Amino acid sequence: MLLPQxxxxxxxxxxxxxxxxxxxxxxxxxxxxTFVTNYKTLQPSFYVEVILLLVFSxxxxxxxxxxxxxxxxxxxxxxxxxxxxxxxxLKKEIKKGKDYTLFLVSIENMNDINKNYGIKNGDRVLxxxxxxxxxxxxxxxxxxxxxxxxxxxxxxxxxxxSQKDYEVMIDLMLLKTQEFKVDDIELKIxxxxxxxxxxxxxxxxxxxxxxxxxxxMQKDEKSTQxxxxxxxxxxxxxxxxxxxxMYQHIxxxxxxxxxxxxxxxxxxxxxxxxxxxxxxxxxxxxxxxxYDKAVLEYVxxxxxKDVEIALNVSPTSIRNYDFLMFVxxxxxxxxxKFIFILSEMEYYSNIQKYKTNLNSLRKDGxxxxxxxxxxxxxxxxxxxxxxxxxxxFDNYYSKNITKSVNHSIIRGLNITAHEQHVKTWIxxxxxxxxxxxxxxxEVDYVQGRFLSDxxxx
Numbered sequence: 053m054l055l056p057q058x059x060x061x062x063x064x065x066x067x068x069x070x071x072x073x074x075x076x077x078x079x080x081x082x083x084x085x086t087f088v089t090n091y092k093t094l095q096p097s098f099y100v101e102v103i104l105l106l107v108f109s110x111x112x113x114x115x116x117x118x119x120x121x122x123x124x125x126x127x128x129x130x131x132x133x134x135x136x137x138x139x140x141x142l143k144k145e146i147k148k149g150k151d152y153t154l155f156l157v158s159i160e161n162m163n164d165i166n167k168n169y170g171i172k173n174g175d176r177v178l179x180x181x182x183x184x185x186x187x188x189x190x191x192x193x194x195x196x197x198x199x200x201x202x203x204x205x206x207x208x209x210x211x212x213x214s215q216k217d218y219e220v221m222i223d224l225m226l227l228k229t230q231e232f233k234v235d236d237i238e239l240k241i242x243x244x245x246x247x248x249x250x251x252x253x254x255x256x257x258x259x260x261x262x263x264x265x266x267x268x269m270q271k272d273e274k275s276t277q278x279x280x281x282x283x284x285x286x287x288x289x290x291x292x293x294x295x296x297x298m299y300q301h302i303x304x305x306x307x308x309x310x311x312x313x314x315x316x317x318x319x320x321x322x323x324x325x326x327x328x329x330x331x332x333x334x335x336x337x338x339x340x341x342x343y344d345k346a347v348l349e350y351v352x353x354x355x356x357k358d359v360e361i362a363l364n365v366s367p368t369s370i371r372n373y374d375f376l377m378f379v380x381x382x383x384x385x386x387x388x389k390f391i392f393i394l395s396e397m398e399y400y401s402n403i404q405k406y407k408t409n410l411n412s413l414r415k416d417g418x419x420x421x422x423x424x425x426x427x428x429x430x431x432x433x434x435x436x437x438x439x440x441x442x443x444x445f446d447n448y449y450s451k452n453i454t455k456s457v458n459h460s461i462i463r464g465l466n467i468t469a470h471e472q473h474v475k476t477w478i479x480x481x482x483x484x485x486x487x488x489x490x491x492x493x494e495v496d497y498v499q500g501r502f503l504s505d506x507x508x509x
Contacts (some may be wrong), residue, residue, distance in 0.1 A: 055196045059133070059141070072113030079105045132182050132207065138200030139254050142210050146252055153218055153247040154254075155209040156261035157185055160240040162205025164397075168429055169237055178205065180234045181241070185209060188225050208258065215247040244268060285325060286333040289317035290343055295350055296324065301504035302362065302477070302497050310360035310391055312479075312499065314506065315347060327364075340366040341375050348379065352386045354509055360419065362391040370394065370409055383416050391442065395423035399430045403437050411439055421477065426465055435469065442475045442497065450480040450500070453489050462493050470494075 083102040087094065133141065146152060159165070159181060166174040178201070185207065186199060198210040211218055222245060229241035244264035251257055289295075296318060299311040317325040334340045344365050355361050369375040370392070382388075392413070400406050410420050419441040425431040427446030435443055445462065452458050462478075469476050481487050481500030490498050 055198055059137075068113065072109075076106075076109040076113060079109050133198055133200040135200055135202050138198055138202075138208065138210070141198050142254055145210070145212070146248060146254075150212055151214050151248050153211045153213060153215045153245060154257050154261060155211060155218070155222060156202075156244045156258075156265060157181070157207045157209065158242050158265060159205030160242050161238075165205075165237060165239075168399075173234075173237065177234045177237060177239065181205075181232075181239070182207060184229075184232060185225070188228070192221055202258070208261070213247075214249065215245055218245065242268070282325070282329060283333050283337065285319040286317060286330045287337065287339070289319060289325065289330075290334075290339060290346060293346055293350065294318040295347070297350065297354070297509040298506045299355075299361075299509055300499060300506050302499045303503055304497050308359065308504075309497065310362050311355075312362040312393075313347075313351060313355075313509070335366075341369045341372050344369040344375060345378055348382060351390075352382055352388050355388070357386070357388055360389040360391050362393055362421065364423075365392040365394060367394050367396045367400065367406075370413070371400070371406055376409055376412065379413065379418070380416055383418070389417060389419075391419040391421050393421045393423050393444065394434075395428070396430055397428055399433055407438050414439065414441070425469075425476075426461060435472065435474065440474055442477050443469050444477040444479065444497075445495075447480060450478050450486070453478070453481075453486045459489070459493060462495070466493055466495060 083105065086098070087102075132138075142152060142154075159177065162174065162177070165177055169177075182199060182201070189197060189209070189211075194211065197212070200208050200210075202208050222243060226241065226243050229239070232239055232241065242265060244261050246257055246260045246264060248257070250260055294317060296316040298314045298316075300314070301308045302310040302312060315327065317330050319325060334343050347363065351361055351363065383390075414420060420438070421442035421444055422431050422434045422438070422440050423444045424446040425435065425443045426449055431443065431446075434440065443465075445465070449458055449462055453462070466476050475496040476494075477497035477499070478490050478495045479499040481490060481498050481502050483502055486500070487498060487502060
């Protein structure tokens with residue numbers, strides 16, 4: 053049994069005694085007083101009544117103790133301390149002069165889990181993570197340590213001793229969490245650590261833990277440029293249309309059927325800004341629609357009309373009326389053929405509006421491709437709920453197409469798409485073995501450096 057559970061039982065037992073004992077003592081005092089002052093004249097029925105009162109008093113106390121198990125002071129889903137009780141416990145320990153290390157464990161994708169799998173499954177994930185963390189430390193011969201549910205998907209574990217005593221142990225634990233799942237629910241767990249040498253104030257320690265975690269996450273995603281400079285460079289490159297376009301052929305049965313465009317922006321020093329960097333800036337500054345319009349105009353003006361051009365387009369742009377009208381007007385003039393590649397992490401709730409806009413584009417000859425099938429849940433949901441022409445497998449499957457364990461997944465998704473009259477597409481084919489497997493699995497479109505190098509428009 054975990055320390056929070058042991059403490060919870062203690063608190064419940066004390067609460068029940070505080071409520072029941074006064075009543076029991078009052079009954080006992082009243083019965084004793086009556087017996088002492090009137091013992092010569094007492095009727096036999098008095099003894100029966102006293103016994104019954106005492107029995108019912110004892111029963112009432114036991115009933116309170118039993119019901120105390122339903123009045124929980126700990127989190128009902130995780131079986132851990134709430135923040136207040138965790139702090140109360142740790143404050144007492146720190147006052148005794150003990151050094152403590154606080155370890156913050158966060159389920160980074162907790163919101164996505166609640167949205168996509170439901171709150172009940174989210175609660176179960178919290179509970180499983182709490183027990184996973186607790187069992188890990190138990191196996192390291194660390195017992196009776198407090199663990200508290202702070203908020204959302206965040207836990208704090210209190211470990212007696214300094215931070216250096218636990219650094220290796222916690223690094224190993226975080227490595228283990230990379231493979232940790234609850235049924236089919238994938239978890240992204242991150243952590244940070246700080247000890248009482250930083251501060252004895254638990255609020256300051258908690259704030260420091262979250263700061264360290266944010267810094268670590270930002271460091272992992274840190275751009276090569278200063279964020280402010282990057283924003284300025286992206287805005288200026290977009291305004292001055294400093295683009296570089298490259299394309300790669302897409303094949304069906306050995307014939308080129310389309311070209312996918314890859315776009316870079318350039319700063320004042322003529323250094324490239326890659327999509328991984330500028331896409332976040334565009335989204336943050338609300339410039340995605342303006343960018344998609346500029347790219348579309350450039351492609352129409354500079355690309356050949358005899359082959360379809362595949363472009364990554366923001367789903368936000370597709371759902372924007374002005375962008376939709378912009379595309380329609382330019383298509384009527386240019387007669388350019390396009391494949392719009394769409395990908396997003398969150399499922400768009402107004403699916404009927406999305407479907408209407410896509411069908412409107414399809415009537416004008418635009419093909420719709422949903423990207424990252426087999427990796428993000430929205431791709432499969434959009435395959436199910438929208439009218440699309442193509443689905444493209446996630447890059448994981450193209451990189452690992454030679455692994456037999458992935459063949460049944462690709463085959464299954466391929467059959468699902470074909471039953472809905474949707475073609476399939478796999479990119480990054482790097483050798484002949486991968487190409488042969490794609491053909492064997494009956495994937496419609498193939499692409500990769502083995503088939504075609506990148507060429508500049």
